[in-house]
Amino acid sequence: METSVSHRHALPSRSHQRPKDARPVHATPPSPVLETISVLGRQEDPVLSPSTRRHSTVNVQVVSSEEIVRTGQSNAMAALEQLVPSVSSPSFSGVGSNRFIRTMQLRNLSADQTLILVNGKRRHLTSNFNANAGPNSGTEPADLSLIPLSAIDHIEVITEGASALYGQDAIAGAVNIVLKHNTSGGSINFVDSGYYAGDGVGVNGYGDYAFKLGKSGGYLDLAAQVSNQLPTNRSGPYTGTMYFPLADGSVDPRQTKAGRDYNRLEGLGHTTMETVSANGAIPLTDQIRAYMTSTYAHRTVENQVTFRNQANNNTVRALYPDGFIPLMGMSENDFQVNGGVQGTTADWNWDGYVTYGRDDESYTTLNSDNPTFGLASKTNFYDGSDIATQLVAGFKASRNFHPSFLSGPLLVEFGGEYRHDTFQLTAGEYQSWADGGVTVLDGPNAGALATPGASGHIGASPDTASNTARDTFDGHVNLSFHILPKWEWTLGGHAVNYSNLVTTETGSIGTRYDFNKRWAIRANINTGYRPPTLGQENYFYTSTFPTYTFAQLPTTSAAAKALGGGNLKGEYSRSYSIGIDAHPIDNLTVTANLYRIAINDRMANSTQFGGTAVESLLSTLGLNGIRYVQYYTNPVNTVTNGGDVNVSYNVDFHHYGR
Known part of the structure; x- marks a missing residue:
């Protein structure tokens, strides 16, 4: 065990989780704890290893599975936030669909400006576009929480904007999850947790078991995790009017008797998740082996949204005489399979691989109504699905050369990938989005128009459904060498179409x-x-609030272009960093980093457009009853300056531990 002291700047969190119990039981002795701070030189075989290309010119922090378990957290992002000073992962990610999936930010940049790898291979993106305000607004990142904690051997955090070294998305850096590759034994853990406020009780269990395949070093490591997280609430009491005034203008007596615990926007939803993984390899010859990595996850989430009081025009009072709190629901199925063959031929290390990932999220609005259908309204609605897929086929190779003019070997590594990405929006059931034509049935506003669609979250109509794709061709080359025995250089280049x-x-x-x-x-x-x-180009989302309707427009839509939008551009970045690695005394390790990251054409949501003129313009384009809209664009150039310090001191207490 090691003790770490870190200084960090993180986004504020309204809740602080404390583990009640975390007791690992190992069938085999645990592997030694890895150094949190890595000052290692480059690897001998960057192509054959599941680890990232690790150069001593780049700051790489390595977090072991034992350190992750000791945090008591139920997912890798929350554990990394405690262990790595440059990582932020707030538990509250915003409102609406932003609350479905927790995200991670590296060096305070956007969640999808960090490249996520598993065993050195690209992880597919989630299909959940975070359209609402919050720390992950406008992003569609990969999801680390869908990998069982028990499957993880260690995590490598590369805190450099190294797109040329590691691939697109690595503007802030990269995170590589290396899975266990044991030939026997396993572990099992149970964690019971909660928040100091008394809510958010969670139960989490995970374990793994390994098998030997054949007699030449083959292995299969299986892992699984099951978790159940109850909701939290930090919203405060509801302060608005709940009932219509009486005929004489006096306050309805129910107003003073009713409770005020109706706000549920700020806090965690109710989440259940089951994940499984398999990681294996088997030698084909003395120099060649086949390998396979796969993960599958199922998750359901329910989030409460804005309270609709009895006096609201969108409340069918025959169904909800005291108002109602709609629920946004999500059911997710996610999997990825990586397979390949790697080996050594004529001093060249090589790896050929194919990966396929798919994330399918189905959305529902529960405990709600469509007021334009009156008494015939349903109360639970299927709102449609978002589906993202990624197919990757790639090859990479490396070799050490020994030129006489250098102080050591020259490592040459190159490779190429073909990627096919898709993003699909499917329509919801009819009542989730349709206008049934029924006006407000009763109350002072009887006969007025109500908002069509499921209250709280309107389903996707056939007009908003879409299916888009992109092909990408990616090539890179990297060089590592010493011009003097103590002076190392790395050069990298990337070209992508x-x-x-x-x-x-x-x-x-x-x-x-x-x-x-x-x-x-x-x-x-x-x-x-x-x-x-x-998703950033094509996502279309509509949400109803108690007094208005809001829409996130796709950048490709006629409405977004009429409001000044255009085709999205990519983000170009320039980053500069300087750091020290030091062992001032035995057992003490210090790393310190300063960095500057400049991003041109940074992607973000536009300001919200609204008012009668905008509503009229949208109506002429077929978007009726929508008061406010926004779309994704490239509004700003930004510069991020920062630094972090990590200190580790190992103390040996002999038979009491380290």
Whole structure:
């Protein structure tokens, strides 16, 4: 065990979770704890290893499975937030669909500006577009929580904007989850947790077991996790009017007798999740092996949204005489399969692979109504699905050369990938979006028009459904070498062609100088490019509030273009960093980093457009009854300056531990 002291800047959280119990039971002794702070040099075989290309010119922090377990957290993002100073992962991610999935930010940039890898292979994106306000607004990142904690051997956090070294999306850096690859034994853990406020009780269980395959080092490591998280609430009491005044203008006596515990916007929803994984490999010859990694997850989430009081025009009072709190529901099925063959031929290490990932999220609005259907309204609605897929086929190779003019070997690594991405929006059932033509049935506003669609979250209509795709061709080359025994350099280049965008080239230069065994300095300059996701280009979302309707328009729509929108551009970045790696005394490790990340054409939502003129314009384009809209665009250039310090001191207490 090691003790770490970190200084960090993180987004504020309204709730603080405390683990009540976390007791690992190991069938085999645990592996030694890895150093949180990595100052390792480059790997001998970056192609054959599930780890990332690890250069000593780049800051890489390694977090072991034992350290993750000790946090008592139920998912990798929450654990990383405690262990890595440059990671933020607030438990409350905003309102609406933003609350379905927790996200992670590296160096305070957007959630999807970090590249997520599993065993060195790209992880597919979630299909949930975070359209609402919050720390993950406008993003569609990969989801780390869908991998069982018990499957993880260690996590590598690369805090460099190294798109040229690791691939697109790595403007802030990259996170690589390396899965266990044991040949026997396993572990099991049970955690009971809650919040100091008394709510949010969670029960979490996870375990793994490994088998030997054949007699030449083959293995299969199976893992699973089941968790149930009850909701939290930090919204405060409802302060609005709940009932119509009486005929004489006096306050309805129910107003003073009713409770006020109706707000549920700020807090966690109710989540249940089951995940399984398999990671295995088997030798085919002495120099070649086949491998396979797969994960599957099922998750259901229910979030309470804005209270609709009895006096609201969208309340069918015959169904809800005291008002109602709609629920936004999501049922998710997610899987990814990676398979390939790797080996060594004529001193070249090589790896050929194919991966396929799919995330399917079905949405519902529960405990609600469609007031335009009156007494015939349903109370539970299917709102449609979002589906994202990614197919990747790739090859990479590496070799050490020994030129006489260098102080050590020259490592050459290159590769290419073909990717096919899709994003699909499917329509919901008829009543979830349709206008049934019924006006307000009773009350002072009888005969007035109500808002069509399921109250709280309108389903997707056939007009908003879409199915889009993109092909990407990606090539890279990396060089690592020492020009002097203590002076290392890394050079990287990336060229990527997107079928619906542009062809881009990015580059990276890194260097490190070791003054002695205890002190070293390193520096990096990187250019990067991140394309808009298909979800950011095509997502269409409509939500009703007690007094108005809001829509997130796709950038490709006529309405967005009429309001000044245009085709989304990708984000170009330039990042600069300098850092030190030090062992001032035995058992003490210090890393410190300063960085500057400049991003042009940064993607974000536009301001909200509203008012009678906008509503009239939208009506002429077939979007009736919508008061406010926004769309995704490239509104700003930004510069992020920051730094982080990580200190680790190991103390040996002999038979009492370390």
